[in-house]
Amino acid sequence: MLPLDQRLATHRRVTTMTLMILGLLIFLGGHSVRIFAESWRQQQIANRGQSTWKLAYSVVALIGLAIAIYGYGQTRLDPINLWFPPMGLRHAVALLMLPAFIMLVAAYVPGNAIKAKLGHPMMLAVKIWAFAHLLVNGRLSDILFFAAFLVWAILAFKAAKQRSRQQPAAPQSTSLAATLATVAIGVVAYALFAFYLHPVIIGVPVFG
Template sequence: MAMLILGLALFLGVHSIRLFADGWRTRQIARLGANGWKALYSLLSLAGFVVLVWGFGLARQHPVVVWVPPMALRHLNALFTLLAFVLLAAAYVPGNAIKARLGHPMLAAVKLWAFGHLLAAGMLHDVVLFGAFLLWAVVDFMVSRRRDRAAGVTYPKGPASRTVLTVVIGVAAWAAFAFWLHVLLVGVSPFG
């Protein structure tokens, strides 16, 4: 469990720098240059992700049951995850109505993904992983929206075809992950 917590602290810590140390971040970008900062940020994020995945794998070897969720919550999680994939696609498809409305659809996606997985998985390592991501995403979403409002930032809404494309990409990515990649990468079949 210690490695999982260390991985979470490093990964989410790096992703929280703008939340808690925006001035320091700005000074580092000035000192290192945009590309230097991105390289350092990426390296630390990757290291945190590797430790997080390794720690989660270790924690899974010593499961501690917190609760046994009913099967219906697995199906509800599938719905939440489907919506999360659409929101994730909305973060990258320019000019879609979802991003125009939410501003930060990736953070909304993480909130839905983490919340759904908290409902569907009752082991202690699941609670630690998904609970940490949910807490981080809730805080980051609120701060990011507040920062956007203070700066007058808006996200343009393009033609409806961009939103349709966003939904199609999100649903296709969800299907690939739910029916093939999840069991391959995580070792758990969402519907099995």
């Protein structure tokens, strides 16, 4: 039998990993309704109303995200390392995250050509973010966390493209000003997060 301290450490690892996975299942599961149960979603909206659905959806998403982040943070206190990525990959991640931020902003700025061209820039941003972070994290919890988001983003993007083919949206006008503003805001948001917020919130410097 393992010593008590090793048994307690194993129990703590299992508990925190379970919390993280549970949170991911709740958060990504809620965001997967449109992928796997669009007709059920539409029925719920028809029966309960758009506002009630959005409220319930938001509450479930926030609860799941909070549990996932808490569990993920706890796993980093006692990590299980599967491999040790070379430091040079951090430069690749820093480069990949710049277009990810621009695509994220493009999902919200009206009339920009990036969204008109890509269709679903938010999901593409999540893809890049998750893939980039898989490159530089060798802990088991990191791999599970970012792989879950990557798989979800791939499936969500595919489902969204299929819906767009079935129900084509009317062409939207774009402007150079909106596109330039999207890029500028994305670059500023990237710099702010990379140089200031990432070290404070995540505890890991992007550069240096």
